Amino acid sequence: MIREFLLKINQPWLPTLGTALFVGIFVGMLIWINRRGSNSYYEEASFLPLDEGVKSER
Amino acid sequence: MNDVKMERFKYDDELTKLFIFATVIWGFVALLLGVTVAFQLASWKVNMGLEWSTFGRLRPLHTNAAIFAFVGNAMFAGIYYSTQRLTKSRLFSDVLGRIHFWGWQLIIVAAAISLPLGFTTGKEYAELEWPIDIAIAVIWVVFAINFFGTLVKRREKHLYVALWFYIATIVTVTVLHVVNSIAFPVDFMKSYPVYAGIQDALVQWWYGHNAVAFFLTTPFLGIMYYFIPKAANRPVYSYRLSIIHFWSLVFLYIWAGPHHLLYTSVPDWVQTTAMVFSVMLWMPSWGGMINGLLTLRGAWDKVRTDPVLKFMATSVTFYGMATFEGPLLAIKSINGMAHYTDWIVGHVHSGTIGWNYMIISGMLYYLVPKMWNTTLYSVKMANAQFWLATIGLLLYMMSMWTAGITQALMWRAIDETGKLVYPNFIETVVRIVPMYWVRAFGGVLILAGFILMMYNLWLTIKKSKGLEEQEYMAPAMEKVTSEVNQTAHRKLEGLPTLFTVLTTIAILVGGIIEITPSLISDTFVERDSEIKPYSPLEIAGRDIFIKEGCYVCHSQQIRPMPDEALRYGPPSTAAESVYDRPFQWGSRRIGPDLARVGGKYNDMWHFRHMYDPREVTPKSIMPEYTWLFKKKFEIKTLPKKIKVMTALGVPYTDHQIKNTVLLAQKQAFEITKGLNVDGVDMKMQNKEIIALIAYLQRLGVDGARSRELKKQVRSEQ
Numbered sequence: 001m002i003r004e005f006l007l008k009i010n011q012p013w014l015p016t017l018g019t020a021l022f023v024g025i026f027v028g029m030l031i032w033i034n035r036r037g038s039n040s041y042y043e044e045a046s047f048l049p050l051d052e053g054v055k056s057e058r
Numbered sequence: 059m060n061d062v063k064m065e066r067f068k069y070d071d072e073l074t075k076l077f078i079f080a081t082v083i084w085g086f087v088a089l090l091l092g093v094t095v096a097f098q099l100a101s102w103k104v105n106m107g108l109e110w111s112t113f114g115r116l117r118p119l120h121t122n123a124a125i126f127a128f129v130g131n132a133m134f135a136g137i138y139y140s141t142q143r144l145t146k147s148r149l150f151s152d153v154l155g156r157i158h159f160w161g162w163q164l165i166i167v168a169a170a171i172s173l174p175l176g177f178t179t180g181k182e183y184a185e186l187e188w189p190i191d192i193a194i195a196v197i198w199v200v201f202a203i204n205f206f207g208t209l210v211k212r213r214e215k216h217l218y219v220a221l222w223f224y225i226a227t228i229v230t231v232t233v234l235h236v237v238n239s240i241a242f243p244v245d246f247m248k249s250y251p252v253y254a255g256i257q258d259a260l261v262q263w264w265y266g267h268n269a270v271a272f273f274l275t276t277p278f279l280g281i282m283y284y285f286i287p288k289a290a291n292r293p294v295y296s297y298r299l300s301i302i303h304f305w306s307l308v309f310l311y312i313w314a315g316p317h318h319l320l321y322t323s324v325p326d327w328v329q330t331t332a333m334v335f336s337v338m339l340w341m342p343s344w345g346g347m348i349n350g351l352l353t354l355r356g357a358w359d360k361v362r363t364d365p366v367l368k369f370m371a372t373s374v375t376f377y378g379m380a381t382f383e384g385p386l387l388a389i390k391s392i393n394g395m396a397h398y399t400d401w402i403v404g405h406v407h408s409g410t411i412g413w414n415y416m417i418i419s420g421m422l423y424y425l426v427p428k429m430w431n432t433t434l435y436s437v438k439m440a441n442a443q444f445w446l447a448t449i450g451l452l453l454y455m456m457s458m459w460t461a462g463i464t465q466a467l468m469w470r471a472i473d474e475t476g477k478l479v480y481p482n483f484i485e486t487v488v489r490i491v492p493m494y495w496v497r498a499f500g501g502v503l504i505l506a507g508f509i510l511m512m513y514n515l516w517l518t519i520k521k522s523k524g525l526e527e528q529e530y531m532a533p534a535m536e537k538v539t540s541e542v543n544q545t546a547h548r549k550l551e552g553l554p555t556l557f558t559v560l561t562t563i564a565i566l567v568g569g570i571i572e573i574t575p576s577l578i579s580d581t582f583v584e585r586d587s588e589i590k591p592y593s594p595l596e597i598a599g600r601d602i603f604i605k606e607g608c609y610v611c612h613s614q615q616i617r618p619m620p621d622e623a624l625r626y627g628p629p630s631t632a633a634e635s636v637y638d639r640p641f642q643w644g645s646r647r648i649g650p651d652l653a654r655v656g657g658k659y660n661d662m663w664h665f666r667h668m669y670d671p672r673e674v675t676p677k678s679i680m681p682e683y684t685w686l687f688k689k690k691f692e693i694k695t696l697p698k699k700i701k702v703m704t705a706l707g708v709p710y711t712d713h714q715i716k717n718t719v720l721l722a723q724k725q726a727f728e729i730t731k732g733l734n735v736d737g738v739d740m741k742m743q744n745k746e747i748i749a750l751i752a753y754l755q756r757l758g759v760d761g762a763r764s765r766e767l768k769k770q771v772r773s774e775q
Contacts, residue, residue: 014327014331014571014582015327015330015331015334015335018313018331018334018568018571019334019336019338021567022306022309022310022338025305025306025309025626026302026306029301029302029306030302030581032300033298033301035723039579039625042297043297044216045216045218045219045297046287046293046294046297047293048144048214048216048218049140049143049144049218049220049283049284049287049288049293049294050287050288050291050292050293051530052143052144052146052530053067053143053532054064054211054530054531055529055530055531056066056528056529056530056531
């Protein structure tokens with residue numbers, strides 16, 4: 001059965017399916033990153049590299 | 059907040075420093091090798107007539123040194139430095155870090171010794187033989203443990219986007235390396251891949267393409283997301299864009315591998331999928347580029363004066379150029395022209411020099427003064443390097459574009475009577491030799507710039523007054539987590555395990571769909587009973603072909619195009635390479651395709667050509683292979699080789715398995731007897747050249763017989 005299925009993959013619809021899958025994920029991501037209330041969160045995250053911890057004064 | 063307990067810790071910067079030294083030393087070696095092989099194409103004399111210094115052996119050494127030694131060490135330096143700071147924690151284990159460092163250097167040394175000696179698997183960018191492959195896997199696991207261990211003990215809940223790129227790198231490289239390297243050992247330094255022909259080709263280019271993606275690109279995107287904000291002292295332009303950039307890139311990249319196999323005997327739907335996804339890849343790549351460049355908004359004045367930003371901005375620009383050119387080259391009609399030509403080599407270097415060399419230089423100019431607690435010795439010198447590298451690279455790219463387009467146009471030129479305008483391949487070679495000189499000169503400039511940087515960094519370190527190890531403080535993570543207001547996504551990003559799993563799924567979706575065709579390739583490779591396994595002597599000859607790296611100059615895959623049919627014969631079929639372990643389709647035609655060279659010339663032609671190519675083809679740039687006339691071909695290992703092949707499913711007859719040595723000797727005797735008529739001593743019969751001739755004369759012969767038979771059957775009907 002697996003073999004049957006694999007053989008059927010031999011079809012030109014594959015790029016279309018892949019593209020559709022990607023577009024789905026892409027749109028999902030767009031919605032997700034723009035969810036309400038995420039502004040401050042992303043703001044904070046983007047400052048992470050600028051902070052290496054406080055230098056100890058000992 | 060005040061009652062939060064602060065923990066004290068130190069970063070393991072000594073490890074980063076070790077990797078920085080290694081980066082600089084191996085970078086020099088890789089570039090020097092690059093310049094050497096560039097001159098070898100401009101003048102064959104630079105091959106120096108020694109077996110271990112010919113183009114076929116040094117070119118793989120150059121690519122391996124550039125990718126795994128130079129870029130590899132730089133990546134580890136960047137990852138270890140930034141990961142500690144982004145997690146506010148010391149590395150998981152100092153000892154593992156040292157094992158990683160010394161293990162990796164040992165692997166590089168093993169490569170530097172074994173490749174010139176001719177120990178190679180014959181698969182591009184995966185040439186190292188199986189014991190070294192195992193060592194790579196072990197050291198990679200050590201790296202992974204150290205990295206993920208650090209994530210586990212981190213003091214910062216959130217995983218910054220750079221870390222995602224590192225995770226994707228570690229996961230994907232593991233998968234790629236393991237799947238592509240599976241092989242059956244014959245002896246300590248020789249193995250045959252479990253895949254053959256088209257299957258091997260698909261696995262190899264799935265690996266090859268994604269090695270570019272996940273070794274040369276993703277770790278450096280992580281480095282870009284850390285070091286550009288750091289050097290510009292402002293946050294990344296859009297964190298949201300970086301999320302889209304990451305997931306799109308990781309998801310799409312893995313599908314694009316077969317764009318290296320357009321117009322080959324790989325099924326059409328695989329080729330179309332690769333093309334579509336390669337074009338889509340343009341999008342996230344440019345998303346990343348824009349994000350990197352716009353991070354510099356408001357800091358453009360600094361780009362002019364600060365070498366760090368100058369190199370980084372340029373590297374991101376070249377990244378944008380290379381990732382525009384890549385999808386373009388993956389479009390079938392353009393690929394039909396550019397594939398096998400020097401254009402591809404130019405493209406690769408706009409990536410490795412324009413992107414990797416530049417961003418690594420920027421990173422080093424940032425790290426060395428900072429880690430040695432001083433300022434850069436000379437900004438002028440850094441600027442000089444910048445111009446040398448940029449001009450050198452432009453010369454490189456322009457000469458390779460010109461060479462590639464010239465090759466393409468000359469190869470395919472057909473006159474009104476339907477004949478090739480340039481039937482002699484050598485005419486097309488001679489025409490581009492001037493471009494090889496320009497390219498080599500460009501390479502010298504790039505190397506000179508690198509030497510300036512080495513000197514500059516060395517003086518910077520020398521003027522450092524020493525540095526006490528700095529102690530840092532940060533709150534422990536439990537305290538941070540107890541803060542309220544945790545969104546679901548924050549939880550997601552805070553969980554390295556879940557994140558790693560999601561990344562793995564993202565690469566596996568494309569990976570599985572892309573690998574599936576190769577796993578089921580028996581179903582679409584039409585069996586052809588006329589295609590027979592190589593004789594024992596031909597196997598010995600084939601292994602010499604692999605050992606000498608002939609595949610770096612010669613393809614063995616004829617595409618279905620009129621000019622190729624005229625020049626080389628009918629297109630290659632998948633059935634014709636079912637016994638090719640490894641496949642030798644090649645990726646470049648510095649010399650003509652050899653898929654159907656069998657029978658094109660007589661044995662004596664090859665005998666003379668291999669000894670001195672210019673005797674039969676004046677102006678040829680092919681190296682001479684005089685040692686093949688002195689060294690005996692390996693006969694002791696032949697029975698074992700045939701047994702391994704049999705175990706892998708090659709249908710050798712009992713007679714062949716039992717009488718391997720005898721059969722090989724007999725065939726060698728026959729060939730030498732034929733040559734003897736022209737005065738070749740019978741003593742030559744045990745020499746490598748005889749085995750190589752046997753192999754070359756076999757190429758394409760079975761396919762021709764099969765076509766002949768089919769024609770007969772058709773005419774009888």
